[in-house]
Amino acid sequence: MVEKTINMALLFYRKEVAELLLDSISLMRNRKIPNSKSLNPMKSFFLSCIIVSCTFSLSGQEVVTKDYSAYILTPPAPKAPRINGATVYGVRPGNPVIYRIPCTGERPISFAIKDLPEGLRMDREHGIISGSIKNPGSYSFLIEAENSAGSDKREMNFKVGDKIALTPPMGWNSWYIHYDRISDQLMREAADQMIKSGMADYGYQYVNIDDCWMVKHKTKDPEIGGKTREKDGTLITNLRFPDMKGMTDYIHEKGLKAGIYISPGPSTCAGYEGSYRHEEQDALTFADWGFDFLKYDWCSYDKKAGGKTREDLKKPYKKMWASLVGLDRDIVLNLCQYGMGNVWEWGAEVGNSWRTTGDLGLEERKGLPGFYSIGLRNAEHWPYAGPGAWNDPDYILIGWVGDARKMAEGTPTDLTPYEQYSYMSMWSLMAAPLxxxxxxxxxDPFTLNVLCNHEVIEVSQDPLGKQAKIVRKTDSDFVLVKIMIDGSLVVGLFNFMDSEAPVSVSWEELGISGSHIVRDLWRQKELSTLENLYETMVPPHGVQLVRIWLKK
Incomplete structure (x- = not known):
């Protein structure tokens, strides 16, 4: 079969392509990954694609190999401390604070705070702030971090009031990789990996269970079936989750937060117990267990809604929202109802974020990858986003993900490196939950380079909370622009084409004039000072993400 592949390549493709196929097969047979820096970029990319897309049975074992290291743009973090993430944090009066200072640099790092608000304490070794603040108000304080290589300091603001999720939530969700295989053990391991990988050092903090932790209806499997609630109506977990409080304590000890999932209907989308007629009781249970985030998925509520008017669509979320805001614990509410009834127009009345479209994992690729079509629909709703209220176009699906239609085990993403940069850039510009x-x-290093670029994350977590808007869209490209709290603009120039192409944006389109400094955010370097126009070559389905400041 291998030889036939080569013959076909020789017949229908250029000699260079056949040689690349030979190279890739040889590399996979010998279990070796090429040193991509020794290859020219086009050859390296094509060779990577071949290796990713070809799976061979070698000695009875299936092997899939990839190496995207040639496409890493994010510079490595310095050895000295660098404090990252949002500069603002929202909490309700008297409710628990759990905040792990996002900070890169060689450990150990010693943390100190000047003017820490009364009621809070800090673990100096791990940089975890906990406690509570009784009185409403805005509390600013200085965070300092120091190690053997240097130091950093940054001002932080805790806003104590009725708003939480003042910047888009950042974290991880179990659905697109574990589906109905999720367990307590996998959740704890995900929390471990959030620390070990360094994601927490960039601001990722939520570790969220999706569906399938409850007891399933109509199953004979003793591990997930059985009685769904206690006699008093309290939810029962399936046997894969023996100790919810112990699990959230484990997550909280790391300075992270824990999320959970349920439906307002009688059952979840996967057929597990829902919250119907137990909303207030379930909210109390989630708080007692120690959860900080709730994804509330429409699912079977269709059968109970009674209609599709705005009030019908709002009703279950309004009920759960009222149950959550009265608790002595902050729980971010994520509405998952797929954009019905123009949810962006009213979602902020009953929650902190709302899905604007269907599942991204089910979106078919039509020339362009599905995140483009989902993202462009989400981008239309920019006027409705702001601190505590975010348009949600679904999750970041890169690295190893499972086929949503089959709820399958994970395989490497089929997105090219260029497409992955576009994905993360678009979500950050749109102030979408990351x-x-x-x-x-x-x-792997490439995936972490996409997820963990502090200048790109700064775009997402900007405290002004503005979502980018489209200033131009053609058949070949589009431009997104986001205003930042310091008055600078972040511009994403996206290329729809299947080949590299020039994309430009004029100062007139941006509403600015005069000399401006242009900085490449992925590469973290200044490009030039320009007067009227910025133009650049953009890779196929790729992006150039720049920040533009007025030259002083």
């Missing part, structure tokens, strides 16, 4: 849903146990 929730990764790939395999935390198989994070």
């Amino acid at each position: 929730i990764f849903s790939g395999d935390m146990a198989k994070l």
